[in-house]
Amino acid sequence: MAKHMVARSVVVDAPAKRIFDLVAAPSRHPVLDGSGTVQGALFGPERLELGSEFGMDMKMLGLPYRMTNRVVEFEEGRLIAWRHTGSHRWRYEFEELPQGGTLVTETFDYSRGQAALYILTGAPARNARDIERTLQRLKEAAEADGAA
Numbered sequence: 001m002a003k004h005m006v007a008r009s010v011v012v013d014a015p016a017k018r019i020f021d022l023v024a025a026p027s028r029h030p031v032l033d034g035s036g037t038v039q040g041a042l043f044g045p046e047r048l049e050l051g052s053e054f055g056m057d058m059k060m061l062g063l064p065y066r067m068t069n070r071v072v073e074f075e076e077g078r079l080i081a082w083r084h085t086g087s088h089r090w091r092y093e094f095e096e097l098p099q100g101g102t103l104v105t106e107t108f109d110y111s112r113g114q115a116a117l118y119i120l121t122g123a124p125a126r127n128a129r130d131i132e133r134t135l136q137r138l139k140e141a142a143e144a145d146g147a148a
Contacts, residue, residue, distance in 0.1 A: 002031035002111070003111065004126045005108065005110070006107065006108045006110075006127050007105055007106065007108070007131070008106060008131045008135055009102055009103055009105040009115060009135070010103075010135040010136070010139050011101045011102070012101055012104055012142050013101045013139075013142075013143050014101070014142040014143055015102065016028060016078065016102045018074070020080065020092075021102055022082045022138060022142060023048075023080055024047050025047055025048075026041045026046075027041045027046070028143055030056075030120075031141065032134055032138050034130045034132065035133070035145035037058050038057075039058060039059050039064070040122045041072065042056055042057050042066060043055045048082075049071065050071055050072075050073075052071045053067070053070050054069050054070075054082075054096060055069070056069065067084050069083060070081040070084075073091065075111070078093065078107060079093050080092050080093070081109075083143050088108065088109055088111075089107075090112075091105075091106070092105070092106050104138065104139075106135055107139065108127040108144065113119065
């Protein structure tokens with residue numbers, strides 16, 4: 001793992017396109033978010049693409065705030081990443097496996113900004129736990145969507 005990045009992966013019993021479509025829909029982010037900070041979609045397209053901006057209502061430590069994000073990496077069905085006013089990125093990668101299912105990797109990349117601040121505030125460890133919860137929610141949502 002590169003320095004100043006936290007990543008976790010999960011195998012989801014669903015095609016990459018189904019999982020990608022969930023992540024590419026900002027309206028689904030509050031349901032998928034394992035941190036409890038994403039409260040609702042504020043503005044933006046129904047489906048993200050490269051350059052899309054989308055706003056989210058957030059809440060951390062009891063304090064509400066709003067966050068604007070921009071999609072900075074995008075490969076349909078394979079990769080999507082966004083950043084907000086800070087320079088760190090949230091990235092999702094989707095790899096269909098030969099034996100079936102999709103390996104989904106979520107990465108919190110804080111290598112482009114003030115890494116020392118993230119480390120001092122305990123963000124990497126907290127984000128690792130939150131990523132694990134997010135991936136579990138994503139797995140459950142994608143697998144449930146396939147059962148319908």
